[in-house]
Amino acid sequence: MKRLNNFFYDEDLRSDAKCFVVLNGTQIESKKFVFHFDKNSQFFDILITLSYLEKVNLPTQIITSNIEEFYEILAKFYIYKRQQIPNEILISEKLKPEIEKFKEIVPFLAINKDIEKFYYTYLMIRTLRKLCPWDSKQTHESLIPELVEEPLECIEEIKKQNPKGVEEELGDVLLQILLHAEIGSETNEFTLESIAEGLFNKMYERHPHVFKETKEKSPEEVLNDWENNKKKKKHLNISKILASFITTVDLQEEAKYIGLEFRNKEEIYDKILEELNEVKKASDDALKEEIGDLLFSVLNLARYLQIDPAHALFISYQKFMERVRKFKSLSEEDQKDIDKAWEKIKKNER
Incomplete structure (x- = not known):
């Protein structure tokens, strides 16, 4: 040797x-x-x-x-x-x-130092996917909680005006991007190259005032064009909901450590029923707040049972989308009786 x-x-x-x-x-x-x-x-x-x-x-x-x-x-x-x-x-x-x-x-x-450090980091992620027992088992789905939570932690450091904290949390955000890129590469879904190319093309198309047009535009006009472009490709997005779920659960965890915790899950069941009754009785002015209280109690139950509510909602979201897709594929005659058609779709899933 x-x-x-x-x-x-x-x-x-x-x-x-x-x-x-x-x-x-x-x-x-x-x-x-x-x-x-x-x-x-x-x-x-x-x-x-x-x-x-x-x-x-x-x-x-x-x-x-x-x-x-x-x-x-x-x-x-x-x-x-x-x-x-x-x-x-x-x-x-x-x-x-x-x-x-x-x-x-x-x-x-000679290579640009930014590119060199980035490439080293990506090679490290690829190494860990092969040699680390934890990293090698991760999937797109298992990483959903971290993918939602890391940007929120970065936002917290930005609000604290803590540059070192922002730097560290941006690293954690980059970690999630590189992990998902490598998982996509392993399954032949996408690669880091295709992600970067897709982003390049999107930013190019959404900035015609920079790359295509000669007329100067105000910041307000640019924002308006951006929003109109996004609306053309509008689709259901639950990212903000998932983010608020994780933030709420973090707050509930903090409360637990100062003694603000239910003694058992039955107490939470009762609290959910109590909040549901308040929603039923609420005036139009109070309805939004009461629905918020109901959601807060449901999230507390998920946290207490050690279930990630963001992931649980995402599963239901995907399931509902698939049922809607199947419903749309039915004939007009079959769609007339919505309840019957919906129950049939659910039954076929079992």
Whole structure:
């Protein structure tokens, strides 16, 4: 085995390697983290990947067609990172001219630091999806609570005018984006690239006053155009509802720790019935407040039973949407008796 820091070369796959970097296009299957690079791969991608693996100090086996290629890759990597090749790296005479040529282009390979840090972070997320028991089990659905809660925590830090807190919470928001992007990539649904491209196209289309029109517009006109554009693609959105649910539950949890808590779930059932009766009796002026109290009590029940109300509502939301879709697909004759048609749709779900 030839080894330099956390990189090593061996003809056989080693059990002590946590990652594999395959440089010759050979496909290997492993539960560990595998980077495949063939002859068409951009050499810079290899360099930045090795740079990340060195940064996080993961034992990495480089799989190549021969050991000379292993030394060549590491020589170029160390030139790129530190402009100096360690004495332990053996360069054959026939490779030395190529290495010298590489030294000349290194200044042109400099990468924007923002992009470099972002790419390292994304590679870390990809690593965790393979090597961390918790991260590897997450799905789009299981991450819904965090996806809703993290932006709210960021808003809280903004309101506190706490820049360091905002910085940290924005990192947590970015974590959710990268996790969902990687999950989408694994299931061939979407990728980080397609997400970025979709956002680019949307922002381009929604800013004709910047990219297409010559006439200057006021901020009010720009906002009006934006809203009109959004209305063309209007769809049901429950994100604000989910956000308010999580905020409410957090408040109820805080209240619990100062002694404001029900003794059992039966007390909450009674409170819900009490609030429902108040809704029935409420005047038009008081109706909004009473419905708010009813919702607050239902959320308290979910919290007490350790059920995420935002996720529970989202499940019901999806179920209702599917039933509406099935109802719309019925013939006009079948739609006439709404109650009968609706019960039939529900029965077919069981």
